[in-house]
Amino acid sequence: MTRSRTSKKASSPAASSAAPDPALPDPHAAGAAAYAQADAQGELFQLIAPDGTVTHPELLPDPATRLALYRQMRRVRHFDERAWVLYRTGRMGVFPPYGGMEASQVGTAAALTPQDWLFPTYRDTGAALAYGLPIPQTLAYWRTSPHGWAMPQNLKILPFYIPIATQYPHAVGAALAEARQGTRNVAMAFIGDGGSSEGDFHEALNFAGALNASCVFILQNNGWAISVPTRAQTKATNLSRRADGYGIPGVRVDGNDVLATWHVTREAVERARRGEGPTLIETVTYRIKPHTLADDPSRYRTDADNAGWDAKDPVTRLRAHLLAGGHLTEEEDAQLTREIEAEFEAALAEADAFPEPTPAEILDHVFAEPTPQLARQRAQILAEEGA
Amino acid sequence: MTATVTALRTMTMVAAINDALALALERDPAVHIFGEDVGVMGGVFRATDGLQARFGAARVFDTPLAEAGIVGMGIGMGLAGLKPVAEIQFAGFLYPALDQVLSHLGRYRHRTRSRYHLPMVVRAPYGGGVHTPEQHADSPEAILAHTPGVKVVIPSTPRDAKGLLLAAIEDPDPVFFFEAIKLYRSVKEEVPEGHYTIPLGQARVVTQGDDVTVITYGGMVEVAQKAAAAAQAHGIGVEVIDLRTLVPLDTETLLASVQKTGRAVIVTEAPRTGGFHSEISAVIAEEAIEFLRAPVVRVTGFDAPYPPFTSVEDVYRPHPVRVARAIRQVMNY
Numbered sequence: 001m002t003r004s005r006t007s008k009k010a011s012s013p014a015a016s017s018a019a020p021d022p023a024l025p026d027p028h029a030a031g032a033a034a035y036a037q038a039d040a041q042g043e044l045f046q047l048i049a050p051d052g053t054v055t056h057p058e059l060l061p062d063p064a065t066r067l068a069l070y071r072q073m074r075r076v077r078h079f080d081e082r083a084w085v086l087y088r089t090g091r092m093g094v095f096p097p098y099g100g101m102e103a104s105q106v107g108t109a110a111a112l113t114p115q116d117w118l119f120p121t122y123r124d125t126g127a128a129l130a131y132g133l134p135i136p137q138t139l140a141y142w143r144t145s146p147h148g149w150a151m152p153q154n155l156k157i158l159p160f161y162i163p164i165a166t167q168y169p170h171a172v173g174a175a176l177a178e179a180r181q182g183t184r185n186v187a188m189a190f191i192g193d194g195g196s197s198e199g200d201f202h203e204a205l206n207f208a209g210a211l212n213a214s215c216v217f218i219l220q221n222n223g224w225a226i227s228v229p230t231r232a233q234t235k236a237t238n239l240s241r242r243a244d245g246y247g248i249p250g251v252r253v254d255g256n257d258v259l260a261t262w263h264v265t266r267e268a269v270e271r272a273r274r275g276e277g278p279t280l281i282e283t284v285t286y287r288i289k290p291h292t293l294a295d296d297p298s299r300y301r302t303d304a305d306n307a308g309w310d311a312k313d314p315v316t317r318l319r320a321h322l323l324a325g326g327h328l329t330e331e332e333d334a335q336l337t338r339e340i341e342a343e344f345e346a347a348l349a350e351a352d353a354f355p356e357p358t359p360a361e362i363l364d365h366v367f368a369e370p371t372p373q374l375a376r377q378r379a380q381i382l383a384e385e386g387a
Numbered sequence: 388m389t390a391t392v393t394a395l396r397t398m399t400m401v402a403a404i405n406d407a408l409a410l411a412l413e414r415d416p417a418v419h420i421f422g423e424d425v426g427v428m429g430g431v432f433r434a435t436d437g438l439q440a441r442f443g444a445a446r447v448f449d450t451p452l453a454e455a456g457i458v459g460m461g462i463g464m465g466l467a468g469l470k471p472v473a474e475i476q477f478a479g480f481l482y483p484a485l486d487q488v489l490s491h492l493g494r495y496r497h498r499t500r501s502r503y504h505l506p507m508v509v510r511a512p513y514g515g516g517v518h519t520p521e522q523h524a525d526s527p528e529a530i531l532a533h534t535p536g537v538k539v540v541i542p543s544t545p546r547d548a549k550g551l552l553l554a555a556i557e558d559p560d561p562v563f564f565f566e567a568i569k570l571y572r573s574v575k576e577e578v579p580e581g582h583y584t585i586p587l588g589q590a591r592v593v594t595q596g597d598d599v600t601v602i603t604y605g606g607m608v609e610v611a612q613k614a615a616a617a618a619q620a621h622g623i624g625v626e627v628i629d630l631r632t633l634v635p636l637d638t639e640t641l642l643a644s645v646q647k648t649g650r651a652v653i654v655t656e657a658p659r660t661g662g663f664h665s666e667i668s669a670v671i672a673e674e675a676i677e678f679l680r681a682p683v684v685r686v687t688g689f690d691a692p693y694p695p696f697t698s699v700e701d702v703y704r705p706h707p708v709r710v711a712r713a714i715r716q717v718m719n720y
Contacts, residue, residue, distance in 0.1 A: 117466075117467065146500055149498050149499055149500055149502075150499060150500035150501075150502050151499055151502045151503070153502070156467075158466070158499070158503070159498050159499060162490075163486060163490040163491075166459065166486060166487060166490055166491060168459070169455065169456050169458075169459025169460050169462070169463065169487070170459055170460075170462050170463035170466065170491070171463060172456075172459070172460045172463055173459065173460035173461055173462060173463020173464035173465070173466070173467065173471070174463040174464070174466055174467040175463070176460065176463070176464060177463065177464040177466075177467030177468055177469045178467055180419065180445060180464075180469060181467075181468060181469075187463070199455060199483070200455055200456070200459060200486070200487075203451070203453040203455050203456035203459070204456060204459065204460075206451050206453065206456070207450065207451055207453070207456045207460055210450075210451050211450075364497075364500070365496045365497045365499075365500050365501045366493075366496065366497055366535060366536050367496070367536065367538075367559075367560045368496070368501075368504065368559040368560055371588065371634065371635035371636075372588070372635060372636075372638065372639075373634075373635065373636060373638075
């Protein structure tokens with residue numbers, strides 16, 4: 001695995017030390033200062049600094065890839081911003097925003113092909129969009145229309161996972177099944193810092209290591225599990241280190257640097273394709289927004305907690321880099337804005353046209369063949385509610 | 388019964404299960420068997436004996452010791468086109484996996500509007516009567532029957548076990564397959580060789596009678612049969628119904644019998660409150676109350692954990708005398 005030049009972490013399980021780790025700084029503990037300190041420790045892999053300057057020129061992807069990642073981040077940011085407005089005007093259900101985490105979601109999910117599996121959680125709408133889930137269906141899910149659950153036939157994506165951490169073992173099984181069927185397709189699953197406390201997280205990492213499953217485990221450490229900060233979640237706040245316990249590589253990356261998340265994920269995907277097993281990638285980012293649009297973060301965190309994170313915004317960071325390097329002009333950027341807006345509004349119109357489900361649809365798709373019990377219950381609904 | 392049957396062979400239930408698993412592996416390359424100790428060792432009850440040697444470690448394999456991981460991984464395998472057949476070593480150790488079962492196993496077809504479905508089987512030995520160590524004798528079938536989207540199958544004979552297990556593996560939806568530990572080796576029966584299935588959702592009339600219907604399944608069927616034989620000696624005609632599957636439930640067969648006899652005794656070894664026996668009682672109350680000549684009686688375990696104390700185990704687990712007492716009770720009402 002490529003790591004930052006000064007990383008003190010073992011680069012392979014065999015090299016990992018059994019001695020207890022010295023206490024590492026928690027990048028979320030006190031905002032920017034700790035983040036800078038963590039950087040100085042060489043703990044976060046990064047290609048471009050928050051101001052857009054390049055720290056690893058030799059690792060930059062080609063300009064077309066950088067532009068593609070930028071366009072995708074702008075696209076998923078637009079969805080997140082419009083979701084707020086739609087929610088406030090009653091045109092969207094409760095929505096967990098991911099704005100500020102675009103690099104963590106786009107740089108990772110964009111490394112997949114449609115033949116690869118994606119297991120997103122409710123926080124990962126951005127990853128789902130970057131992977132290829134159409135906007136109308138994505139809107140339908142968050143508006144609780146059945147059209148949001150019927151995943152496209154040409155993708156291997158599952159509806160957003162609600163029960164925390166349960167998706168990780170599924171990714172192991174999907175990866176194993178692909179290998180058994182002779183493909184080189186991989187499975188990527190997302191989780192958060194809170195989810196990494198769940199038992200399923202540990203069982204999945206252990207299974208994936210023991211069975212050499214072609215998995216890429218993304219752990220988005222965004223500092224908060226609703227109201228609980230990562231430092232209260234665990235004493236071991238460097239979550240990537242957990243990989244060592246399962247004999248698999250763990251990487252810690254600046255989750256607000258899309259070029260870094262892309263680079264690290266591409267490597268992990270390629271390793272998995274070669275049959276070299278799973279990787280755990282911790283993307284260190286921040287949940288600037290509330291847990292959901294119904295949440296009030298002022299009850300549990302202060303401006304001091306959030307300090308410095310706006311300056312590390314993933315979208316403005318890459319934009320500055322592209323403008324400075326001559327890969328993007330202000331006019332092209334304005335044109336991109338117009339394209340993204342047009343795409344979204346067209347998708348919204350399409351989503352608006354999805355019909356509401358009929359009462360009896362709640363009993364559809366339980367079994368391939370309805371049981372006699374379900375058939376009777378269906379007749380009851382039709383009699384009482386109408387078709 | 389659908390069959391391509393050539394001959395009969397006398398088998399125990401565990402041998403019939405092993406036979407069904409081997410046939411499934413042979414017939415469908417998508418079938419994969421996994422769990423704790425199922426590979427090299429062939430399972431703690433030898434249900435998977437010889438399968439890894441015959442079909443290879445890719446098809447029949449040991450997993451780490453983690454039930455949520457086993458079921459969760461199986462779900463992923465099912466999503467990606469395989470037919471996972473997972474073994475949970477004892478039904479009493481299913482509980483770590485219940486999150487995966489309740490949150491996902493029964494929901495996938497529904498929440499993806501049939502874009503995905505899970506043709507998965509989870510096998511687990513269940514029940515008491517053989518003095519297993521503590522926490523090895525639970526009967527959690529009602530938890531699964533209460534979970535939408537999951538089928539529940541509990542055979543009581545070698546012949547049924549083989550045909551129902553093949554049907555479960557071929558079913559496009561998730562099936563829990565509970566195997567009564569007590570019956571693994573205690574019952575032998577002539578079992579058809581080769582492939583056949585017994586459709587899920589069809590109860591079996593074990594003995595015919597006109598006076599009392601005894602409704603049961605799995606490990607309690609032989610207990611009910613003994614009680615029925617004793618009652619028969621006193622001139623009471625007992626119809627024993629083996630449900631075979633709780634989901635789907637064959638209400639037609641059990642209601643037809645209750646309508647004929649006017650009396651119902653339901654026998655399980657599960658805790659009393661909220662058990663599947665209560666569901667059967669409710670179905671009879673809703674559908675056949677005007678035929679009843681006596682209250683519906685449940686003979687069950689108690690609202691206490693299954694006792695680990697060998698000398699009093701039979702107090703908890705219904706035995707033929709208790710069932711016979713219930714038969715007399717409804718006859719004398």
